[in-house]
Amino acid sequence: MILESLTWEELQPGMTAELRRLCTVDDFYAFAAASGNHNPVHLSDRDGDGDGRPDATAPGMFVASLISAVLGNLLPGPGTRYRAQTLEFHELVSAGDELITRITVSDKDPDGTVALATEVRRIADDKVVLSGAARVSAPPVKLRFDDVEVPGLVVQRHRHFDAMIEQAEALPDLLTAVVCPEEEQSLGGALLAAERHLIAPILIGNADKIAAIARGMGKSLAGCEVIATGSDEEAAACAVDLVNVGRAHAVMKGHLHTDALLHPMLDRARGLRIGRRFTHVFVMDVPGVEHPLLVTDAAINIAPDLATKVDIVQNAIDLALSLGIEMPKVGVLSAVETVNPAIPSSIDAALLSKMAERGQIRGGMVDGPLAMDNAVDLGAARTKGIKSAVAGRAEVLVVPGIDAGNMLAKQLAYISHAEGAGLVLGAKVPVILNSRSDSAKARLASCAVAAIHHHRSTQ
Template sequence: MSKTFEKILDTAKAQGMKTVVVAVAQDEPVLEAIRDAKRNGIANAILVGDKEKIIFIAKNIGMDATQFEIIDEKDPAKASLAAVQLVSSGKADMLMKGLVETSMFLRAVLNKEVGLRTGKQMSHVAVFEIPGYDRLIFISDVAFNMYPELKEKVAIVKNSVAVAKACGVDLPKVAVICAVEVVNPNMPATLDAALLSKMNDRGQIKGCIVDGPLALDLAISEEARKHKNIQSPVAGKADVLIMPNIEAGNAMYKTLTYGTTSKNGGLLVGTSAPVILTSRADSPETKLHSIALAALVAEYNK
C-alpha cells in the first residue's frame, strides 16, 4: 500500500512508462511536471498546443523539447479536442489539462464523437499526504460535482474506492462526512450517508467499508472516536472522505493545500481514461503527483 507520494512515484515508475497527452501545453508548471515525469520514468508526453511557445518555455526550464512529440495547434479549443482524440483512439493512456479554461477542456472531454464518456458518473478525487497521518487520504468531490444526490454519491464512492485500490489500499474505509454523526431528517446529507452505509451492508456498494454519517473529527481521529464512544470500523481510520457538496469539499481541499504542509494530487475519473484536471494555481509538484496517480489508475483499469 502506498502511504506517501514518494511511494506513489516509485510504484508508477516500477510499472513502466505511460503516455500522457497535454491539451494546450504552453504552461510552465505543467511542462515542469511533464519534464520531471519523464526524468522519473513515469510517463512520456505528447504536447498539443502552440509549438513556438512550448519550445520557448521548455528552454527556460531546462527541458529538452526534442524528446517529446509536439503537435502545433494554436487554437485552444482545437488543441483540446485533438488531445482528447489521441487518448480516445488509444495513442495515449491519460489526458492532462494545460493552459486552457476548464469549461473548454471539459467540452472536449465530453465530446460525443471523440470524447472520453463512458456513461458513468464522473467525479474528481483529491489525494493528500497529511503530516501526522499514517496513510493517504482520498477526498471527493472537491471540484466537479456541485450538489450530488444519492445516485451521484454512489458513483462518487465507487470512483474514489477505485482510485484508492489503484494506490494499493485493498479494502478502503469510506467515511461519508456530515456536520454530525447522527441521522437528522432536517439534514439531507445525513440521510444520504445512512443510505450509502446500508447499501454497502447489502452489497450494492462493494470492495470497501462505508459508514456514515460521520463528522470529520470522528472520521480521521481515533482520539475523537474514543472520546465520543463511537463503535465503527471506519471511525478514526478512514481512507476515503466523501464530502456532502462542493463547498465543503473545495474548502477542505484549499485548507489542506494552503494551511498545512500536505502534499497532494488529483484527477477526474469515471472517464474511459484518467483525466488530470489540476488548478492553474497548483504547484509543479502537485501536477507531477497527479500524473503519477493517473498512471496508477490507468494501469489498474487495464
C-alpha cells in the same frame, strides 16, 4: 510523563537506568532541522556516500543525545546538569534499529558531581554502538514533575507520495496527452514527469508558444511529440481523439480552463464516457497521517445528488484499491454523526452506507453520516460512542458538496502542509488535473497516481 530526581546523597555506585528507543527516518529529519546538520548521509531520500542507494544513517550526536535522555529523565533525573561527556562510536545506526541506552553510577565526588559509565547498544545483535563516560552535577534537592509535556512534532515529509512516485517509475511510461502546456508550470510539470519516467508526454497546443517557453526554461523538447492546434477547444478535442485511437492512455490539464478540457470528453458520440459520472479525487499526503487521505469531490460536481454521490464513492474506492488500500474505509461527511432530516447530507450519507451494505457500492466499507472529527480520529469516535470499522479510521472522505471539499482540501494543504495529487475519474482514462499553484511534488504525484491507476485498471 512523571519525572522524579535522585539527589547526590541518594545516588550510589552501581545504580543503573536505561531507556529504549526505536530510531526512525523522521527522527533524523527532526534532528537535521534542530541541529542544522543537513549531511545527506543521514537522510532517507539522498545518497550521501555515493554507493547508489539512499541513506538513513543516524547522526552520531543523535545517538549520543539518547544518553542525555536517561540522565535528564531517570538517573539522576530532573535538575541534572552536564559537566563532561566522552564518546567513542563503534557501529553505525540506521533507521529501524532499536537501541537501549544504559547508564551506571561509577563514582561520587564531594563537590556534588557524579561520574557515570554510558553505553548504547543495538538490541537486535546486542552490539555496543557507542560507549563513554559522563560527569554531571546531581540535583541538589529532590524534584518531582507529574505533568511534563512537550509540543508534538510533525515532520513535513511526504513519504506516501515518495513511495507512489517510486512505484510508478518502475512501470512503463504512461502515454499522456498534455493539453495546452503553454506556460512554465504546466510545461515544466509535464517535462519533469517525463524525466522521472512517469509519463511519455504528447504536447498539444500552440507549438510556437510551447517551444518558446521550453527555450526560456532551458528545457529540451527532444523526444516529445508536439501536435499544433489553433485553440484550447481544438487541443482538448485532439486529446480525446488520441485516447479513442489508443495513442494516449491519460490526459493532463495544461494552461486552460477545466470546463474547456472536459467538454469534448463529455460528448456522447466521441467523448470518453464509460457510464459513470466524471468525479474528482484529491489524493492528499498529510504529514503525520499514516496513510494517504482521499478527498472527493472537490472540483467537478457542485451539489451532487444521491446518484452522483454513488459514482463519487465508487470511483474513489476504485482509485484507493489501485493505490494498494486493500479494503478502503469511506467516511461520508456531514455536520453530524446522526441522521437529521433537516440536514440533507446526513440522509445521503446514511443511504450510501446502506447501499454499500447491500452491494450497490463495491470494494470498500462505507459509513455515514460522520462528522470530520469522528471520521479521522479514533478517540473522537469512541467519545461519541460510534462503533464502526470506518469511524476514526477513514481513508476516503466524501464531502457534501464542492464548497466543503474545496475548503477541506485547501485547509489540508495550507494549514496541515499536505500535498495533493488531483485526478478525474469516470472517463476511459485518468485525467490529471493540476492547479497552477501546485508544487513540483504534487505534479509528480498526480502523474504517479494516474500511472498506477491505469496499470491496475488494465491488468
